[in-house]
Amino acid sequence: MGGESGATLLSARRDPRAKGRHLQACLSDEVEYRRSTGLERFELRNRALPETALHGVDLSTRLLGRSIPLPLMIAPMTGGDPRAHGINRRLARAAQRWGLPMGVGSQRVGIEDPGRARYFQVRAEAPSILLFANIGGAQLVKGWGLEQAMQAVEMIGADALFVHLNPMQEAVQGGDADFRGLAGRLQELCRGLHEEGIPVFAREVGFGLGEGTCRRLRACGVDGIDCAGAGGTSWARVEAACARGERAQALAMAFAEWGIPTAQSILNCRRASPTVPLIASGGLRSGLDLAKAIALGADLGAMARPFLVAAEAGDAALDALVEGVMSELRVALFAAGAADLPALRGALSPVAGAWGEPGAE
Numbered sequence: 040m041g042g043e044s045g046a047t048l049l050s051a052r053r054d055p056r057a058k059g060r061h062l063q064a065c066l067s068d069e070v071e072y073r074r075s076t077g078l079e080r081f082e083l084r085n086r087a088l089p090e091t092a093l094h095g096v097d098l099s100t101r102l103l104g105r106s107i108p109l110p111l112m113i114a115p116m117t118g119g120d121p122r123a124h125g126i127n128r129r130l131a132r133a134a135q136r137w138g139l140p141m142g143v144g145s146q147r148v149g150i151e152d153p154g155r156a157r158y159f160q161v162r163a164e165a166p167s168i169l170l171f172a173n174i175g176g177a178q179l180v181k182g183w184g185l186e187q188a189m190q191a192v193e194m195i196g197a198d199a200l201f202v203h204l205n206p207m208q209e210a211v212q213g214g215d216a217d218f219r220g221l222a223g224r225l226q227e228l229c230r231g232l233h234e235e236g237i238p239v240f241a242r243e244v245g246f247g248l249g250e251g252t253c254r255r256l257r258a259c260g261v262d263g264i265d266c267a268g269a270g271g272t273s274w275a276r277v278e279a280a281c282a283r284g285e286r287a288q289a290l291a292m293a294f295a296e297w298g299i300p301t302a303q304s305i306l307n308c309r310r311a312s313p314t315v316p317l318i319a320s321g322g323l324r325s326g327l328d329l330a331k332a333i334a335l336g337a338d339l340g341a342m343a344r345p346f347l348v349a350a351e352a353g354d355a356a357l358d359a360l361v362e363g364v365m366s367e368l369r370v371a372l373f374a375a376g377a378a379d380l381p382a383l384r385g386a387l388s389p390v391a392g393a394w395g396e397p398g399a400e
């Protein structure tokens with residue numbers, strides 16, 4: 040065991056280079072869940088008389104009043120230093136080529152250190168995409184509010200704001216793990232941002248959302264939700280990979296498989312609100328995963344790590360990723376007899392046993 044004190048354990052990860060280490064861990068370490076998203080428990084129903092043409096399948100959707108050609112989003116990951124900026128700019132160019140929405144990673148460092156704000160900016164690369172700013176719920180508890188949220192939005196010329204909720208990640212990284220009063224702060228923030236015409240989406244970072252949490256988020260006034268469930272990138276594994284000292288690493292690894300699987304997380308959010316704009320993320324790795332997420336109730340799906348890995352490889356790899364997802368999604372709709380995304384809703388059956396009743400929280 041490492042000999043670090045409790046104080047060291049709790050403060051070890053609060054340094055501005057932490058995001059760079061996260062990025063590297065996500066590229067070079069085994070950070071994915073061993074457990075699955077739960078999507079394999081469902082299969083789309085084959086329709087041998089689909090009455091559709093493959094080339095005529097309509098993959099478009101709408102988000103925040105904007106038409107999106109493909110229900111795929113580049114999930115928020117990074118920003119704030121030159122390397123992260125390079126990755127985001129490459130992602131933004133791909134988002135612009137394909138018309139995909141995109142989010143930047145937590146802008147905390149750009150707000151605390153204005154010299155780093157420019158390393159979040161991607162509007163020059165992507166003038167017309169739907170772009171999401173990003174701040175942490177934990178910061179709202181510590182006193183952040185409308186002023187900092189507007190700073191984040193204006194820093195990148197965003198159309199909307201993500202507020203990420205990551206109690207497990209904060210707890211195992213020795214971060215800001217006091218979430219008392221957050222719902223009230225979020226409600227206040229939503230009210231203020233609505234007056235500014237900025238929609239607010241709440242999101243997990245990969246541990247999923249329960250039905251009760253989704254109801255409470257809706258009551259806070261959020262305009263949309265990203266249910267970011269378990270089954271893809273495990274943030275406990277990422278924190279373990281970045282941990283300084285055996286005790287911090289062991290603490291994070293104890294929760295490597297924690298979380299509500301993505302499929303369950305989608306169902307929970309849809310039960311809580313049949314109409315809330317719903318993004319699914321966490322372990323979506325193909326167009327077929329995306330099709331299932333939409334059939335379960337999501338409006339679009341987001342991917343994080345697959346886009347990061349492709350961005351490292353270059354523009355061609357990013358285009359290949361999007362093209363592959365689009366082709367698979369198109370075939371899935373066609374063979375399931377769905378001419379468009381709304382027709383895909385519910386077009387799937389459980390494979391091995393139904394899900395249990397959702398938990399209250």
Ligand SMILES: Cc1cc2nc3c(=O)[nH]c(=O)nc-3n(C[C@H](O)[C@H](O)[C@H](O)COP(=O)(O)O)c2cc1C
Nearest residue numbers: 114115116144145203244271272321322342343344
């Ligand atoms: C390198 C990296 C950094 C991330 N940083 C953030 C962040 O700053 N804010 C946030 O809301 N989510 C962040 N995420 C979480 C992702 O948006 C996503 O919810 C999660 O990784 C699950 O998706 P995946 O399995 O496709 O990777 C990050 C993900 C990665 C891979």
